Amino acid sequence: MSALGPDDREALYRVLAARRDVRTGFTDEPVDDAALRRVLAAAHTAPSVGFSQPWDFLVLRDAGLRAELADLAAAQRTAFAASLPAARARAFAGLKVEAIREAPLGVVVTCDPTRGGRHVLGRATQPRMAAHSVAGAVQNLWLAARAEGLGVGWVSFFREREMAALLGERVGLPQHLEIVAYLCVGHVTAFADAPELESAGWARRRPLEWAVHEGTWGTHVGGDALDDALAACASLDVAAGEAAARERLTRMTVPPGALGQVAEVGVQLSGLAGDCPPPVPEPAVVAVFAGDHGVHAQGVTPWPQEVTHQMVANFLAGGAAVNAFATQVGAEVVVVDVGVAASLDPAPGLLPRKIRPGTADMTMGPAMTLAEARAAVVAGVEVARDLVAAGNRLLVTGDMGIANTTASAALVSAFTGTSPEVVTGRGTGIDDATLARKAAVIRTALSRHGLLPSPPREGNPDATRALESSPHAAADDPLGALAAVGGLEIAGIAGLLLGGAALRTPVVVDGVVAGAAALVAAALAPNASQAWIAGHRSVEPAHTLALAHLGLEPLLDLGMRVGEGTGALLAAPLVAAAARALAEVATFDSAGVADKNTTPEAGS
Ligand SMILES: Cc1cc2ncn([C@H]3O[C@H](COP(=O)(O)O)[C@@H](O)[C@H]3O)c2cc1C
Numbered sequence: 001m002s003a004l005g006p007d008d009r010e011a012l013y014r015v016l017a018a019r020r021d022v023r024t025g026f027t028d029e030p031v032d033d034a035a036l037r038r039v040l041a042a043a044h045t046a047p048s049v050g051f052s053q054p055w056d057f058l059v060l061r062d063a064g065l066r067a068e069l070a071d072l073a074a075a076q077r078t079a080f081a082a083s084l085p086a087a088r089a090r091a092f093a094g095l096k097v098e099a100i101r102e103a104p105l106g107v108v109v110t111c112d113p114t115r116g117g118r119h120v121l122g123r124a125t126q127p128r129m130a131a132h133s134v135a136g137a138v139q140n141l142w143l144a145a146r147a148e149g150l151g152v153g154w155v156s157f158f159r160e161r162e163m164a165a166l167l168g169e170r171v172g173l174p175q176h177l178e179i180v181a182y183l184c185v186g187h188v189t190a191f192a193d194a195p196e197l198e199s200a201g202w203a204r205r206r207p208l209e210w211a212v213h214e215g216t217w218g219t220h221v222g223g224d225a226l227d228d229a230l231a232a233c234a235s236l237d238v239a240a241g242e243a244a245a246r247e248r249l250t251r252m253t254v255p256p257g258a259l260g261q262v263a264e265v266g267v268q269l270s271g272l273a274g275d276c277p278p279p280v281p282e283p284a285v286v287a288v289f290a291g292d293h294g295v296h297a298q299g300v301t302p303w304p305q306e307v308t309h310q311m312v313a314n315f316l317a318g319g320a321a322v323n324a325f326a327t328q329v330g331a332e333v334v335v336v337d338v339g340v341a342a343s344l345d346p347a348p349g350l351l352p353r354k355i356r357p358g359t360a361d362m363t364m365g366p367a368m369t370l371a372e373a374r375a376a377v378v379a380g381v382e383v384a385r386d387l388v389a390a391g392n393r394l395l396v397t398g399d400m401g402i403a404n405t406t407a408s409a410a411l412v413s414a415f416t417g418t419s420p421e422v423v424t425g426r427g428t429g430i431d432d433a434t435l436a437r438k439a440a441v442i443r444t445a446l447s448r449h450g451l452l453p454s455p456p457r458e459g460n461p462d463a464t465r466a467l468e469s470s471p472h473a474a475a476d477d478p479l480g481a482l483a484a485v486g487g488l489e490i491a492g493i494a495g496l497l498l499g500g501a502a503l504r505t506p507v508v509v510d511g512v513v514a515g516a517a518a519l520v521a522a523a524l525a526p527n528a529s530q531a532w533i534a535g536h537r538s539v540e541p542a543h544t545l546a547l548a549h550l551g552l553e554p555l556l557d558l559g560m561r562v563g564e565g566t567g568a569l570l571a572a573p574l575v576a577a578a579a580r581a582l583a584e585v586a587t588f589d590s591a592g593v594a595d596k597n598t599t600p601e602a603g604s
């Protein structure tokens with residue numbers, strides 16, 4: 001075989017970069033038979049498991065049959081649209097997902113899982129390799145088509161058996177075959193520079209660095225996801241976007257200052273976007289981090305620990321308060337298992353990222369190791385990355401973990417230097433005796449780990465007053481404090497807060513559990529709080545202390561104490577409105593409204 005030279009290499013990379021999944025712009029121009037033959041021959045040269053060549057190509061030209069297939073796809077499109085949260089559904093309505101009628105050719109690529117009999121090398125161990133081999137043939141076809149100037153769109157809006165049955169009836173497709181791909185093939189008006197779904201804002205490309213692991217999982221060139229997020233947060237510069245927003249606010253047709261805190265959110269969003277107006281922060285997703293707590297054994301809550309995992313099931317079934325509020329505001333709900341003390345079955349919307357099944361009892365020893373705390377933070381950063389790459393423009397924190405207001409109060413005490421008796425709240429609603437025990441448990445744990453704020457100064461014997469000592473131990477070693485008295489879900493939320501900030505994506509912070517996580521995250525990366533918006537003020541005393549320490553002003557104060565992300569979700573529409581106002585409120589100039597400065601003085 002002749003050697004390949006630099007020109008060949010460049011040509012290959014050019015074709016790879018120029019390949020697009022095309023769904024728009026197919027023309028009627030007939031496809032040249034010889035070109036189609038070359039494209040199919042390219043597909044046929046693909047590698048396959050045990051050289052089994054499990055593919056076949058069914059070329060469909062009949063417009064009537066293609067119309068029937070298009071109807072099947074349309075039904076699946078409707079079903080998918082109905083499953084989407086409102087903001088996603090609006091975006092989806094504008095997307096074209098198939099061109100079955102428009103493209104002059106349909107190529108159905110099948111897989112025969114029985115080809116070659118019993119002893120196909122490799123497939124005997126891994127049956128899925130047959131279909132994977134067919135996917136390689138599809139990729140060859142796609143690249144060759146691009147080189148021939150033909151567009152290809154791979155349509156997945158089919159129930160595979162439904163399509164196979166139709167093709168069986170109409171054109172004799174053997175029913176033991178699997179359908180790997182339906183490809184729309186034809187000439188197109190243009191090949192776009194970027195994927196259609198990227199241009200439409202549906203999803204973003206993950207940087208290559210996220211996908212390449214060096215030696216051990218999670219190690220990338222330059223460190224892990226947390227190292228990367230901290231570096232990005234350190235250089236987070238919001239000045240230009242904020243200045244542009246402040247300037248625009250002076251010209252908008254509202255009295256100066258009249259938008260109050262909503263204007264401040266708009267300024268913050270512009271800072272993050274680096275531009276004004278900022279994009280409307282939709283779609284939103286609430287990530288409910290779930291984990292259990294060893295300190296539950298100390299009787300700090302009347303609820304059994306199993307409620308954590310029962311509530312996770314409730315979130316996944318759509319029956320919790322967070323689901324109702326998410327539906328109302330058009331957001332998606334995902335649940336991240338970073339530490340539930342039960343093994344959870346896979347379910348749509350569940351992200352399995354368990355670091356350990358619940359923490360240890362913080363009064364007996366550290367709740368977790370430093371490595372576990374860090375791993376849970378990394379998991380949170382990675383969840384933020386995945387959710388932003390999936391096209392979300394607003395992240396919302398959520399939590400579930402029976403006894404987590406104990407861990408949260410302990411962290412707030414350590415980071416703000418406030419005594420346990422002041423920070424401790426009633427959580428899910430505990431009686432006076434349990435409240436006193438909870439504060440004592442927190443005091444014991446903090447003391448054990450060298451995190452107890454110093455006692456009040458002489459002459460100030462009131463132990464319940466906020467203490468004035470500076471909380472160096474926690475601030476100097478935030479991950480150490482998190483490991484000692486924190487929780488896995490708190491660590492995960494801290495990661496989400498950092499990951500969002502690193503990607504210049506706003507994060508709406510929920511109640512006391514998120515507040516505790518934000519203290520950890522802010523100690524790791526002070527700049528990151530520029531990306532955070534306090535959704536609400538929880539009635540838990542520790543939350544108010546945390547917000548004050550962070551300098552965050554909550555948008556809502558509704559007397560809520562649920563957690564789960566409920567308070568933050570209710571604030572999401574306010575955040576979106578702040579961005580929309582900057583984009584849509586006319587300026588005095590453009591609307592022809594007289595500015596205060598140019599209005600003639602009364603009586604003149
Ligand atoms: C049914 C139920 C639903 C909840 N949803 C959120 N939490 C909230 O309450 C728990 C913390 O409170 P504590 O520290 O007092 O145990 C967390 O799971 C938190 O998410 C709930 C708690 C319960 C019982």
Ligand SMILES: O=C(O)c1cccnc1
Binds near residue numbers: 428
């Ligand atoms: O404010 C919260 O987030 C909260 C309050 C009580 C219980 N769980 C969470």
